[in-house]
Amino acid sequence: MIEPVLSVQQINKHFGALQVSKDVSLDLLPGEIHALIGPNGAGKSTLIQQIAGELKPDSGRIMLAGHDVTQLGTAVRSRRGLARTFQISALAMEDTVLQNALLGALGASAHPYRLWGSAMKRSELRTVAEQALDRVGLADQAHTVTAQLSHGQRRQLEIAVALTLSPKAFIMDEPMAGLGTQGSSTLTGLLGTLREQAPILMVEHDMEAVFALADRISVLVYGQLLATGTVAQIRSNQAVQQAYLGTDT
Amino acid sequence: MSLLLFAEQILNGLQFGIMLFLMAAGLTLIFGVMGLINLAHGSLYMTGAFAAATVASITGSFTLALVAALIAAAAAGALVEVIVIRRLYKADHLDQVLATFALILVFSEGTRWLFGSFPLYLNVPEALSGSVTLPGGIRYSLYRLALIGIGLLVALGLYVLIAHTRLGMQVRAGQSDREMIAALGVDISTLYTIVFALGAALAGLAGALVGAIQSVQVGMGEPVLILAFVVIVIGGIGSIKGAFVGALLVGLTDTLGGLLLPGFFGWFMEPASAVSAGSVLASMSIYILMAIVLMVKPCGLFGVRH
Amino acid sequence: MNRETLLNLLLLCVLLAVPVWAHAAEEPFIITLVTRALIFAIAGIGLNMALGQGGLVSLGHAMFFGLGGYSMGILASHAQTYTPLFEWPILLEGSNSMPVIWITAIAVAGLAALITGQLSLRTSGVYFIMITLAFGQMFYYFAVSWPAYGGDDGLSIYVRNEFPGLNTLDPIQFFVIVFALLIAVLMLAAAVARSPFGLALNAARQSPARVEAVGISPYRLRLLVYVLSGMITGLAGALFADLNRFVSPSMFSWQTSGEIMMFVILGGVARLCGPVVGATVFIALEHFLGGLSDYWQIYLGVLLLVIVLFARGGLVGLVAGKQQAHD
Numbered sequence: 052m053i054e055p056v057l058s059v060q061q062i063n064k065h066f067g068a069l070q071v072s073k074d075v076s077l078d079l080l081p082g083e084i085h086a087l088i089g090p091n092g093a094g095k096s097t098l099i100q101q102i103a104g105e106l107k108p109d110s111g112r113i114m115l116a117g118h119d120v121t122q123l124g125t126a127v128r129s130r131r132g133l134a135r136t137f138q139i140s141a142l143a144m145e146d147t148v149l150q151n152a153l154l155g156a157l158g159a160s161a162h163p164y165r166l167w168g169s170a171m172k173r174s175e176l177r178t179v180a181e182q183a184l185d186r187v188g189l190a191d192q193a194h195t196v197t198a199q200l201s202h203g204q205r206r207q208l209e210i211a212v213a214l215t216l217s218p219k220a221f222i223m224d225e226p227m228a229g230l231g232t233q234g235s236s237t238l239t240g241l242l243g244t245l246r247e248q249a250p251i252l253m254v255e256h257d258m259e260a261v262f263a264l265a266d267r268i269s270v271l272v273y274g275q276l277l278a279t280g281t282v283a284q285i286r287s288n289q290a291v292q293q294a295y296l297g298t299d300t
Numbered sequence: 301m302s303l304l305l306f307a308e309q310i311l312n313g314l315q316f317g318i319m320l321f322l323m324a325a326g327l328t329l330i331f332g333v334m335g336l337i338n339l340a341h342g343s344l345y346m347t348g349a350f351a352a353a354t355v356a357s358i359t360g361s362f363t364l365a366l367v368a369a370l371i372a373a374a375a376a377g378a379l380v381e382v383i384v385i386r387r388l389y390k391a392d393h394l395d396q397v398l399a400t401f402a403l404i405l406v407f408s409e410g411t412r413w414l415f416g417s418f419p420l421y422l423n424v425p426e427a428l429s430g431s432v433t434l435p436g437g438i439r440y441s442l443y444r445l446a447l448i449g450i451g452l453l454v455a456l457g458l459y460v461l462i463a464h465t466r467l468g469m470q471v472r473a474g475q476s477d478r479e480m481i482a483a484l485g486v487d488i489s490t491l492y493t494i495v496f497a498l499g500a501a502l503a504g505l506a507g508a509l510v511g512a513i514q515s516v517q518v519g520m521g522e523p524v525l526i527l528a529f530v531v532i533v534i535g536g537i538g539s540i541k542g543a544f545v546g547a548l549l550v551g552l553t554d555t556l557g558g559l560l561l562p563g564f565f566g567w568f569m570e571p572a573s574a575v576s577a578g579s580v581l582a583s584m585s586i587y588i589l590m591a592i593v594l595m596v597k598p599c600g601l602f603g604v605r606h
Numbered sequence: 607m608n609r610e611t612l613l614n615l616l617l618l619c620v621l622l623a624v625p626v627w628a629h630a631a632e633e634p635f636i637i638t639l640v641t642r643a644l645i646f647a648i649a650g651i652g653l654n655m656a657l658g659q660g661g662l663v664s665l666g667h668a669m670f671f672g673l674g675g676y677s678m679g680i681l682a683s684h685a686q687t688y689t690p691l692f693e694w695p696i697l698l699e700g701s702n703s704m705p706v707i708w709i710t711a712i713a714v715a716g717l718a719a720l721i722t723g724q725l726s727l728r729t730s731g732v733y734f735i736m737i738t739l740a741f742g743q744m745f746y747y748f749a750v751s752w753p754a755y756g757g758d759d760g761l762s763i764y765v766r767n768e769f770p771g772l773n774t775l776d777p778i779q780f781f782v783i784v785f786a787l788l789i790a791v792l793m794l795a796a797a798v799a800r801s802p803f804g805l806a807l808n809a810a811r812q813s814p815a816r817v818e819a820v821g822i823s824p825y826r827l828r829l830l831v832y833v834l835s836g837m838i839t840g841l842a843g844a845l846f847a848d849l850n851r852f853v854s855p856s857m858f859s860w861q862t863s864g865e866i867m868m869f870v871i872l873g874g875v876a877r878l879c880g881p882v883v884g885a886t887v888f889i890a891l892e893h894f895l896g897g898l899s900d901y902w903q904i905y906l907g908v909l910l911l912v913i914v915l916f917a918r919g920g921l922v923g924l925v926a927g928k929q930q931a932h933d
Contacts, residue, residue: 103819130821141816143809151816154809157802158820164830166798170805216820337732387915393732394663398871398914401864405907413901522860526743529736537732576753583751587744591725594737598728 054117055080056250057133057220062101062111064094064274071097072108073275079220084242084251086261089271090294095254096138098271099224102252103135104128116219129158132219134249136209136226142197148208149193152180155215183214187241203234210241218249227257239263270294307438309559310552315444317551318451322506323528324535324543325458326499332538333474333495334389339400340380341503341528342521343407348373348504349511349520350411353420362425366508373504374497381496389492404522412518419517422508447509454502455544462540471495475538530586534593536603545601550586557585610926614879621886622785629778637777638849643889644784645845650869650881651791652838657867658876659799660831661811662727663735666742667866670836672749672858673718674711674843679853680755681707682763704769704783707844715840716833723832727825742863749855760854767848774848784845788882791838796878798834807831839866868910874920883921 055078064072071094079085089095100106102113104125113121120128129135142151153170156179157163170176184190187207192200200208206226213221226242227235239260245251246266255261261268261282268285270277272294278285285291323345330338351372356365380403388396428443462468470491473481482488507521514520531550535542562578569577581588593601621640628636649671656662684691684700691698701707726737750758772779798804810817810824817824847853856862865888872887873880888906895902917924 124823125818126821126823129819135819137815137819141813141819143812143816145812146809150805151809154805154817155820157806158817158822160802163802163806163822164826165802166830167801169800170802171800173802176802212816212820331732337735384911384915393735394657394875395914395918397663397665397735398867399911401867402907402910402914404864405903405910409901409904409907413904523743526739526860530740533733533736533740576751580748580751583747584744587740590737590740594725594729599733 053080055114056116057102057252058112058114059098059102060112060114062098062108062113064097064101064106064108071274072101072111073273075111075271075274075276077269077276077279079250079252080267081250082246083266084246084253084264086265086268087252087254087271088256088258088261088268089277092273093271094274095271096224097274099222099254102222103133129216132216132249134213134216134218134221136206136213136221136223138224138228138254140202140205140209142205142208142212144198145196147194147196148184148189148200149177149180151197151208152184152193152211152215153177155183155212156180159216179215180211183211184208186214187211188237202229203231203237206230206234206238207241210245214245214248220249221245221251221253223251223253223255225254225256227255227260235260303436304438306559307436308440309555311438311440311444311448313552313555314548315447315451315551316555317548318448318455319506319510320524320527320531320551321451321544321547322454322502323524324531324547325455325540326502327525327528328532328535328538328540328543329471329495330499331532333471334492336385336388337393337396337400338385338499339397339525340403340407341499342523342525343404344373344377344500344503345507345521345524346407346411346516346518347376347507348501349422349507349516350415350420351504352508352511353422353516356422357420362423362428362512365422366505369504369508370501373507374501376504377500378493378497380500381493385496386489386492408518415518417518419515422511422516424512443512450509454505458540467491467494527586530590532600534590534600536600539600539602542600542602549589553585553589554582558582561585608926610877610879610922613922613926614882617879617882617886618789621882625778625781634777637781639889639893641777641781641784641849642846643886644781644788644882645842645849646866646869646885646888647882648784648788648791648845649839649842649866650873650885651788651795652835652840652842653866654835654870654875654881655795655798655838656832656835657870658880659804659807659811660828660835662828662832662835664738664832664835665735665860665863665867666722666738666740667836667839668858668860668862669718669722669738669742669745670715670839671843671846671862671866672745672855673715674840674845675847675853675857676749676755676843677711677714677840678707678767678844678847679761679763681710682765682767683755683761686764702765702767704767704774704848707767707848708841711840711844712837715843716837719833719836720829723829723836727828727832739860739863742858742860746855746858746860749858756854758855760852760856763847763851763853766851780849787841787845791841792878792882794838798831799878803827803830868906871910871913872920874922877920877922877926880920880922887921 057079059075059077062072062075075098087095097106101108104123112119115128115131115133120131153176156176160176184193187210189204189207189211192204226238230238235257242251242264265282267279267281269279270285270291277294278288278291323341327338327341330336348369352365352369355368356362384399384403388399424443428446430442431439432442432445433439462471470481470486474491527550531543531546534549535546561582562575565574565578625637625640653664653667656664681701685702691700722741726734729737755761766774768774769783774780806817806822807827810827814824843857869881869884869888873882873884891902891906895905913920
């Protein structure tokens with residue numbers, strides 16, 4: 052029995068009378084890309100927020116690398132190896148690409164709150180940052196101000212920052228959002244190579260990317276997990292077709 | 301300590317609180333609808349007081365003075381909104397703070413230039429001077445009782461306005477989703493000017509009413525402004541109900557604190573130290589209340605995260 | 607060397623040269639004027655750390671300024687009357703020594719920042735602004751109602767405090783002390799901005815979610831900078847009290863908080879020497895315009911409005927150009 056890297060167990064969440072997560076359980080196995088799909092309003096983002104630590108579930112557990120992180124905050128989970136990318140890029144826009152990557156390296160380092168010494172000159176941080184930028188293909192943009200990057204490049208930068216954390220698992224919230232075909236295929240290529248480093252749990256609407264990348268797919272509808280399985284299994288699953296894809300062929 | 305004194309102080313607390321509510325309601329409305337923090341609100345309070353004092357000394361009529369206060373404050377508010385405030389709605393909070401702080405300087409020095417540095421006098425009208433005897437044998441100033449009455453009437457009027465009129469509906473819609481009401485064809489500019497002027501009028505009214513029992517001078521508005529901020533923090537930004545409850549809480553805490561704390565300290569301290577320790581703590585009591593509320597409810601009692 | 611650094615060095619040279627000239631020309635009043643500007647600049651540099659780097663709009667920094675001032679006032683007044691502050695549980699006597707007073711001011715202000723910061727930094731946006739304003743006001747009323755140290759009338763200290771080896775009553779020598787402290791504080795601010803902490807804080811100002819996602823707590827960053835910022839402004843308060851040999855509750859007032867913020871804005875937020883420029887301009891305006899008209903603050907208000915609405919980078923921004931991401 053392979054130990055899952057990330058395990059979500061019986062998560063429940065209410066917002067007032069509305070139940071946004073109902074008994075949701077899924078796990079992320081080593082080396083896999085696990086896509087989470089579902090129609091709008093299914094509660095995917097809320098689930099991601101609970102996994103990341105931004106929201107506390109009403110009941111249930113979240114295990115990261117065998118440890119119960121349910122009561123821990125976002126920053127602590129990040130330090131324990133949970134790397135997150137956001138649906139709307141969350142980056143320091145006034146800073147350069149290198150500075151953003153350096154921030155990631157800093158976060159993963161032993162003394163992030165150090166008041167002395169120059170951040171830019173810390174060689175061990177710079178090495179980590181530059182390697183990550185190289186990996187995603189942004190090495191030549193290191194000194195560009197982030198606000199000037201294209202949308203696709205910002206997505207790449209988010210992934211670079213996630214890499215600097217030497218993560219145990221990636222959580223990606225709609226990484227393909229807003230990208231054209233060219234951008235999507237570049238990013239798809241990049242994500243494919245990441246899975247050896249750490250498994251990816253990915254919320255996505257872009258079905259082409261999902262079918263190209265995912266090892267397993269979980270379908271979330273009205274806060275409940277409808278099915279989990281391989282691409283082939285999900286594609287042929289009647290309930291999924293009815294609830295999500297809409298047509299019956 | 302007699303029951304009469306206690307009752308009188310409760311009434312004082314209510315009166316203080318109700319006047320604070322007039323300030324806080326305007327502030328919270330402006331923040332709730334327009335997302336603007338307005339430091340110049342104290343200047344509008346002052347404008348109302350000065351207008352009232354001037355008109356009262358010319359005409360001798362308190363009623364006319366109050367009308368003048370309302371008009372002057374609303375007009376000043378509308379003018380300021382059109383010239384300066386409009387440009388700040390999309391700005392970040394720092395800019396709003398700085399610009400409205402600059403307005404305080406302009407208003408304060410401008411008023412000092414027009415009227416000089418000495419306080420003006422506004423007298424309590426003949427009809428409301430003197431005291432009345434309330435049930436229980438409490439003698440209380442008729443004017444202060446009138447203030448409580450006027451304040452409650454205004455609170456009721458505000459409630460009717462917000463809950464039952466078209467304007468109120470636009471205000472409520474604006475509070476929940478600013479972009480939406482523009483898309484629905486509501487004339488945002490005019491709505492904002494009206495809301496700002498309404499808030500200003502409330503502040504001006506408060507200034508005029510309180511001006512009769514305290515002095516009318518430059519700088520009278522800012523301490524009240526800061527207290528109104530405390531009220532809003534306690535009550536929850538954007539909530540008029542919160543402003544009402546918060547204002548009464550603050551008013552009562554301040555007055556009763558000043559009454560009870562020296563006595564409380566007197567239980568285990570010698571009289572002289574008790575009085576000074578008590579009055580020191582009393583002056584801080586409102587802020588301690590604010591701190592306690594924040595620890596339990598960081599968004600205030602009725603606050604909603606915007 | 608970029609334009610801004612050049613401008614900063616030029617400014618500091620001028621601020622050093624003018625009092626030296628004034629000393630030679632026997633115009634002690636000018637030395638005192640420049641010293642006043644430098645003390646305000648130190649207060650502003652403190653605020654700028656929290657405001658410019660941390661993005662914390664603190665309208666209550668007068669709290670620290672006043673605490674620094676009263677630290678000096680209390681220690682010095684007990685020293686001059688030879689009575690201890692208290693005898694139990696430990697004997698604490700007054701002090702006339704500047705270094706002791708500075709350390710006390712910094713410690714007291716830092717402690718106040720730590721305590722109030724833990725409450726106010728749990729909030730954000732307008733709540734934070736209002737709460738800092740409220741705390742400042744709270745200390746103001748506290749100082750007014752505490753009769754032991756003058757209450758509303760304030761407290762006079764008859765003798766300027768001592769600094770080993772110098773005659774502190776001589777304007778130029780006191781100026782040199784303040785100038786040295788200014789340089790030290792500027793170097794501290796620059797070091798913090800360059801440091802890993804500074805990188806994280808600056809990022810937290812732009813995207814708190816991003817900073818949390820890399821494992822750093824924005825709250826801790828902000829609390830730390832708030833404490834540092836309070837300490838520096840507290841030091842300025844102690845110096846101010848020494849300059850005037852007088853402390854009063856007005857050091858805690860909202861007007862003082864507003865003035866400190868004005869120094870920062872006039873010069874340009876987040877610019878290293880912005881507060882120096884802003885404080886110098888403010889003192890110059892106060893002196894020259896104030897001489898012309900009693901109502902000069904109207905012009906100050908208009909100037910501030912113009913800067914806020916049209917010239918966001920402040921005066922440094924106008925001259926040195928847009929701030930580049932330093933890399």
